[in-house]
Amino acid sequence: MSRRKTERLLSLVVCLLSAGRFLTATQIRDAVPGYPDSFEAFKRMFERDKDELRELGIPLETGTNSAAEDEAGYRISRQAYMLPEIRLEPDEAAVLGLAARVWHQAELAGAAAGALLKLRAAGIDAEETTQPGIEPRLRTGEASFGALWEAVRDGRPVTFAYRAAGRSGPAHRRLEPWGVVNRHGRWYVAGHDLDRAGVRVFRLSRIDGPVSFAGPPGTVKVPPGTDVRETVRDWDTDPPALRTAVVRIRPGTGHGLRQRASACGPDPRQAGWDLAELPFSDVGWFADHIASFGADVIAQEPADLREAVMGRLKGVLA
Amino acid sequence: MTAAATPRESTPRPGTATDRLQRLLALVPYVISRSVVGLADTAAAFGVTERQLVDDLNMLWCVELRSPDPYCPIDLSYEGGEIVVSQAESIDRPLRLGVDEASALLVALRMLAEVPGMEERSALSRTIAKLEAAAGEAAAASAQVSVQVDDNAARGVLAQVKTALAGKRRIHLSYYVPGRDEATERDVDPMRLLVVEGRTYLEGWCLRAESVRLFRLDRMMAIAVLDTPASVPGDARPVDVDQGLFRPSADDVHVLLELSPSGRWVAEYYPCERIEEIGEGRLRVSLRTPDTRWVRRLALRLGEDGRVIAPPALADQVRADATAALALYA
Numbered sequence: 338m339s340r341r342k343t344e345r346l347l348s349l350v351v352c353l354l355s356a357g358r359f360l361t362a363t364q365i366r367d368a369v370p371g372y373p374d375s376f377e378a379f380k381r382m383f384e385r386d387k388d389e390l391r392e393l394g395i396p397l398e399t400g401t402n403s404a405a406e407d408e409a410g411y412r413i414s415r416q417a418y419m420l421p422e423i424r425l426e427p428d429e430a431a432v433l434g435l436a437a438r439v440w441h442q443a444e445l446a447g448a449a450a451g452a453l454l455k456l457r458a459a460g461i462d463a464e465e466t467t468q469p470g471i472e473p474r475l476r477t478g479e480a481s482f483g484a485l486w487e488a489v490r491d492g493r494p495v496t497f498a499y500r501a502a503g504r505s506g507p508a509h510r511r512l513e514p515w516g517v518v519n520r521h522g523r524w525y526v527a528g529h530d531l532d533r534a535g536v537r538v539f540r541l542s543r544i545d546g547p548v549s550f551a552g553p554p555g556t557v558k559v560p561p562g563t564d565v566r567e568t569v570r571d572w573d574t575d576p577p578a579l580r581t582a583v584v585r586i587r588p589g590t591g592h593g594l595r596q597r598a599s600a601c602g603p604d605p606r607q608a609g610w611d612l613a614e615l616p617f618s619d620v621g622w623f624a625d626h627i628a629s630f631g632a633d634v635i636a637q638e639p640a641d642l643r644e645a646v647m648g649r650l651k652g653v654l655a
Numbered sequence: 656m657t658a659a660a661t662p663r664e665s666t667p668r669p670g671t672a673t674d675r676l677q678r679l680l681a682l683v684p685y686v687i688s689r690s691v692v693g694l695a696d697t698a699a700a701f702g703v704t705e706r707q708l709v710d711d712l713n714m715l716w717c718v719e720l721r722s723p724d725p726y727c728p729i730d731l732s733y734e735g736g737e738i739v740v741s742q743a744e745s746i747d748r749p750l751r752l753g754v755d756e757a758s759a760l761l762v763a764l765r766m767l768a769e770v771p772g773m774e775e776r777s778a779l780s781r782t783i784a785k786l787e788a789a790a791g792e793a794a795a796a797s798a799q800v801s802v803q804v805d806d807n808a809a810r811g812v813l814a815q816v817k818t819a820l821a822g823k824r825r826i827h828l829s830y831y832v833p834g835r836d837e838a839t840e841r842d843v844d845p846m847r848l849l850v851v852e853g854r855t856y857l858e859g860w861c862l863r864a865e866s867v868r869l870f871r872l873d874r875m876m877a878i879a880v881l882d883t884p885a886s887v888p889g890d891a892r893p894v895d896v897d898q899g900l901f902r903p904s905a906d907d908v909h910v911l912l913e914l915s916p917s918g919r920w921v922a923e924y925y926p927c928e929r930i931e932e933i934g935e936g937r938l939r940v941s942l943r944t945p946d947t948r949w950v951r952r953l954a955l956r957l958g959e960d961g962r963v964i965a966p967p968a969l970a971d972q973v974r975a976d977a978t979a980a981l982a983l984y985a
Contacts, residue, residue, distance in 0.1 A: 340714075342672040347679055348718050351728050355720075355745035367722040389673050394753035419748035423789040428778040432767065433786075439763035445755060449763065451677065452756035457700060458681035458749035460688030473767060473850035475802060490754055490796045500919070506936055516799035522852035542923045559799070566801045592831050592838050592876075629956035630836060632979040647984050652958030653977035 345371035349386060350395060354418060359402045359410030387411070425461050434463040435473070444477035444486065477524065479541035482517070484548035485526050489514045491554040494531065498545040507545040512537070513557040516565030520573060527568040528557075538572040578616035582623065583638040585610040590633040594626075612637075620645050677750075678703070679711055683729065683740055684749045692738045709733065715743075757790035758797035765797075769804035770850050772813045804853045808872035816857050816872065819880045820845045826859075829877040830870055834949025838876060843868070844885035846893060858894055860887045867891050907943035910950050911965040914938045918960035921953065939964070951976055 348369045353360065362383060366372050372379045390397050396417035399409050425433065437453045440446040453463055477483075481497065488495045495514055498507035511531040518525050523540060530537035585604055586594060588611055595601055597615060604612035617623040624645030627636050636646045678701055685700070686692045698708040715729050730742035761783065768779040787794045819826045823845075830839050843859040846867070850856075854871060861868040914921055916936035921927075927940040944950065947969050954963050954973040963970040 339672045339675075343675045343679070344714060344717070346672065346676050347714065348720065350676075350680065351718055351745050352720050355728055364722065368720045370719060370721060393673055393677060393750070394756075395750060415745075418750060420751045421789050421791070423785055425782065425785060426778070428775060429782040429785065432764065432775050432778045432782050433760065436760050436763035436767055436782075439766065440759055445759035445762070448753070448755035449759035452752055452760050454677065454681050454701070455749040455752060455756070458684040458688070460684075471770070471773075471848045471850065473763075473770060474852070475763070475766070476852055486800065489799045490758070500936075516801065518800075519802040519852060521803070521805060522854055540923075565799060566803060570803075590836055592836060593833055625956045625958070628958065628980070629952040631952070631955050631976040632983055633836065635980075635983050643984070647981065649958035650955065650977045650981045650984075652960070653955060654974055654981075655959050 341371055345369065346386060346389065350390065350413065353397070353411060353413040354415060356412060357415070359398075359400055359406075359412045361408050361410045365411065420455055420459055423456065423459055423461065425456075425463070430461055430463045433461070435471075437463065439473050439475050441474055443475050444482045475519065479524055479544070481526075481541050481544040481548045482524060484550075485514055485517055485541065488548070488550060488557075489517055489526075492557040492559075493550045493554050494552040494557055495548050496551045497548045499539055500543045500545050510537075510539070511551060512539070515557070515559045515563055515568070517541075518565050518569040520566075520569055525569045525573075527565045527572075536568060538569050578618045580617055580639065582615045582617050582627075582636060582642050584613050584615060584627060585635040585637060586613050586630075587611070587633045591630055594630075594634065610635075617642075624649055675711075679715060680746055681749055682711055683715060683731075683743045683746050686731070686738050686740045687743065687747050694733055694736045694738060697738060712738065752790045752793050754793045754796050757786065757793040758800060760786060761790070761794060761797035762800045762802065766802040766804060766853075769802075769806075771804070771806045771808070771855065772817060802853060804850065805855070805873070808855065809875065812872050812875050812878055813855070815878045815880055816845065816848065819885070820848065822880070823885045825881045825883040825885045827879045827881055828870065828875055831874045831876050833874070834952060835946070836952065839863075842881070843870065844887045846887055846891070849894075860885075860891050867894060869894060907945050908947055908966065908969075909941060909943055910947065910963065910969065911939065911941050912950075912954075913962045913964055914940065914957070915960040918957050921957070921961060925953075947972075955980070 348371065349365070352365065352368050360368070362380065365383070366376075366379050372382060387397055396413060398412055398414060398417070400412070401407075401409055433453075433456065437449045440449045456463060485495065487493075494511065496509065496511050499510045500507040512526070512528045513531065514526050514528040516527055518527060523542065525538050525540055527536070527538045529535070581599070584594070585607065586601075588609070591613075594613060594615060598613040599616060601611060601613040604610040620642055624636070624642055627634055627642070627646045628649035636643045682697075682701070685697065694705050694708060698705045701708065703711070712731060712733055716727075716731055718729050719725060719727050728743070728745055729740070731738065731740040733739075764779055764783050764786070767773060768776060768783070773779070815826070818824075826843050826845060828839075828841050828843055830841060831837070832839055841861055841863040843857070843861050845857055845859040847858050848855060849858055849869065854873075856869040856871055858867060858869050860866075912921065913933070914937060919936070919938055922930050922938055922940050925940075925942055927942045929941045931939045933939050950963065950969060951973050954961055955976055963973050
């Protein structure tokens with residue numbers, strides 16, 4: 338079944354490529370073996386074949402050879418079909434092989450392998466061998482990656498359920514996606530939120546359930562000059578640290594804190610402790626961080642930070 | 656209009672008719688663009704058996720068009736194990752790249768160009784330019800996917816690591832483990848550098864742990880390349896990055912946590928074995944770890960937003976930690 342279909346599709350491609358002009362459905366049926374005799378059955382099968390070829394990226398055009406013909410025909414233009422000439426130096430072919438490994442088992446791995454196949458067919462010897470010593474990888478564990486990439490690629494709006502940080506339930510969101518960005522190892526989608534009427538960034542791991550298309554391809558227009566990377570960076574960047582905390586740190590502990598301290602030394606008033614000054618911006622986040630050190634780090638000032646840390650610790654015992 | 660998202664267009668499942676068609680269309684130009692083409696090498700290049708390859712070649716050779724006059728547009732032979740295509744003018748060039756294909760390679764190449772210490776920067780930019788030119792319009796969408804590579808390792812650390820890798824030498828590390836708030840001293844025999852989703856790791860045999868470990872370069876507080884040659888045991892297996900960077904072991908402790916809606920982020924940040932919704936946005940997660948010290952720190956950070964359910968001894972420990980800390984605020 339599948340073999341006969343492959344043979345038919347192959348003959349169809351060869352037929353339309355070599356004809357060099359538009360062929361009518363009838364001419365195609367006469368030339369390509371494997372179609373059923375009944376015209377209706379042929380039409381149905383031919384429709385499916387056309388879809389399959391287009392899905393493979395084969396540029397199947399519809400038109401007529403002259404204004405005098407009234408029945409539309411089909412052709413594959415050689416110019417549109419073929420990969421332009423590409424020659425790579427050995428070092429270029431080597432980085433191409435490395436690039437093809439990046440997706441490995443992730444979302445676009447099949448596409449990378451398909452691209453490599455075509456480039457090999459163009460005469461390039463890109464081996465998927467390991468570059469000695471370095472192994473770069475991307476992962477797309479988030480189920481929504483595939484659908485969002487498709488939406489971004491085709492310019493389609495999407496809807497999905499999104500669970501924002503700290504919310505008990507997911508909320509329905511409608512988004513015109515502009516791009517997908519990986520930052521600090523996490524995937525984000527940035528775009529225009531249709532309900533909030535503004536630019537928003539969503540973390541893919543917080544999307545709950547499937548992503549659905551909410552409009553036809555080509556309806557999302559990315560504003561000129563948009564840099565999605567910058568959009569995500571602005572959204573993700575902590576506000577500048579405007580306040581200073583004073584904390585006691587037990588010697589030999591709190592290494593992460595010490596590295597960011599603006600001042601750190603033995604506490605003159607309490608033996609057995611160091612005293613550090615630390616810049617911070619968000620009391621809640623910083624209090625969580627201090628609390629995680631337990632009895633090794635004690636917030637002294639400001640008062641609201643001290644209260645927040647105590648609140649966290651009491652919460653453990655509640 | 657709402658339609659369910661469909662699987663990727665240009666990446667059919669292996670073994671389908673269209674998958675094979677893609678291979679057949681690539682096969683002829685592959686042979687034509689090379690001077691000597693053997694059956695075995697070609698089968699390997701296409702990831703098929705020689706038998707499958709011969710079947711592919713026969714299928715190409717058998718293509719027959721019936722009208723206006725019957726003719727066979729493809730002529731080839733593979734006698735003596737060498738493939739020769741003598742006629743195939745209509746499919747002598749590969750199909751152009753699709754959007755997914757061009758994007759997959761371009762996104763990866765641009766990511767590589769950002770990897771700190773990449774020596775092939777010039778080759779990367781030349782390849783990107785050539786690929787963009789060859790892909791034409793199909794290259795445009797790739798600009799909408801971007802991977803940022805972090806470059807926040809201390810100055811000189813990467814160079815030292817590369818020196819050790821190149822010279823196969825042992826290194827000494829002061830390595831910070833934030834989960835335990837601990838600076839550890841250890842000797843490591845380097846194996847390779849991994850760049851996983853923007854972060855750079857050294858994979859090596861840790862003599863202290865006596866196993867293969869990953870070390871994030873930005874957590875190396877100090878590094879020294881020793882005179883001792885590295886000697887990675889023959890049975891040291893590289894980490895399978897695609898299975899996740901954390902490998903559970905039989906000795907691990909099973910930890911059960913309950914999280915409030917504000918504590919749900921834990922399920923995103925830590926490798927949980929099971930994640931279960933328990934209503935009102937709360938989660939119950941289970942994870943396995945060889946060392947529970949970081950879980951104690953995590954529980955303190957979470958306060959009322961997270962609760963250790965099991966093991967009970969760990970829950971007691973967390974309460975003792977909180978009590979001890981609160982005593983210092985009195």
